[in-house]
Amino acid sequence: MTLLFAATASQAQVSKFEDYTYPHTAVKERKAVPYRYIREANVKWSKRIHRVIDVREKQNKVMHWPRNPFYLIVWNSVMDGEVSAYVNDSLTSIITPEDISKAVSIETSVMVPNPDNPDDPYDLIEQMVSETYEPSKIVKYRIMEDWIFDYNYSDFRARIIAIAPLWKPLTESGIELGEVPLYYVKMDDLRDKLSQEEVFNSRNDASRMSFDHWFQMRQFSSYIVKESNMYDIDIAMFEEFRDNGVEALLESDKIKNDLFILEHDLWEY
Numbered sequence: 001m002t003l004l005f006a007a008t009a010s011q012a013q014v015s016k017f018e019d020y021t022y023p024h025t026a027v028k029e030r031k032a033v034p035y036r037y038i039r040e041a042n043v044k045w046s047k048r049i050h051r052v053i054d055v056r057e058k059q060n061k062v063m064h065w066p067r068n069p070f071y072l073i074v075w076n077s078v079m080d081g082e083v084s085a086y087v088n089d090s091l092t093s094i095i096t097p098e099d100i101s102k103a104v105s106i107e108t109s110v111m112v113p114n115p116d117n118p119d120d121p122y123d124l125i126e127q128m129v130s131e132t133y134e135p136s137k138i139v140k141y142r143i144m145e146d147w148i149f150d151y152n153y154s155d156f157r158a159r160i161i162a163i164a165p166l167w168k169p170l171t172e173s174g175i176e177l178g179e180v181p182l183y184y185v186k187m188d189d190l191r192d193k194l195s196q197e198e199v200f201n202s203r204n205d206a207s208r209m210s211f212d213h214w215f216q217m218r219q220f221s222s223y224i225v226k227e228s229n230m231y232d233i234d235i236a237m238f239e240e241f242r243d244n245g246v247e248a249l250l251e252s253d254k255i256k257n258d259l260f261i262l263e264h265d266l267w268e269y
Contacts, residue, residue, distance in 0.1 A: 050226035085183035104133035
């Protein structure tokens with residue numbers, strides 16, 4: 001009896017448990033479908049758009065599904081060196097994982113007991129403590145995409161160029177400075193990884209889609225924060241919208257509606 005129990009315990013240590021009643025490998029074996037080639041001569045109209053995805057919105061909550069949160073996929077891919085991270089949306093200057101760690105860490109001073117006089121509770125000394133920003137606090141992502149009308153295929157669609165997690169850097173006094181992109185990652189670099197990562201499907205557990213498919217099918221909800229302009233600034237940075245958030249949102253909806261009208265006017269009914 002003892003020998004049988006020992007053998008069973010040994011097998012349990014090396015076994016790989018999966019909480020499914022059947023092999024669940026469909027998503028893990030997927031590959032990202034390459035984009036079709038677009039000739040410059042066939043692009044009759046294009047517009048660079050920046051939009052923000054807020055995971056706190058009901059439609060986007062699946063991004064932070066606890067079993068496979070999106071923030072962890074992107075964070076680990078960058079910090080492990082699997083994909084390159086860029087400083088800004090020009091996608092030219094690379095930022096290293098070490099630089100990211102320094103950027104999200106802040107040193108604060110705390111008072112601790114003096115190790116040379118542990119018996120005196122009032123003898124305190126100042127000590128610097130490093131606090132690191134937790135990636136789980138990321139709740140918004142900035143998407144940079146191109147809307148293109150391809151004359152050869154007679155279609156009007158968006159192609160995501162890059163994605164950036166937004167975070168709120170802290171000052172030494174703990175004051176938040178507003179949301180800024182932590183880094184940018186090219187979607188082409190991420191697609192192979194995202195194509196094998198599951199997104200929760202509330203309607204059918206047997207029909208899970210990948211994050212790559214989720215983005216390509218435009219299953220997210222978002223709002224526009226910038227369109228290409230001669231000043232290369234966000235909508236909220238223009239003088240007429242700087243102190244009026246409502247007007248900035250209305251301008252965002254106007255840009256969204258203009259894209260819809262443009263596509264609608266391409267066809268005759």
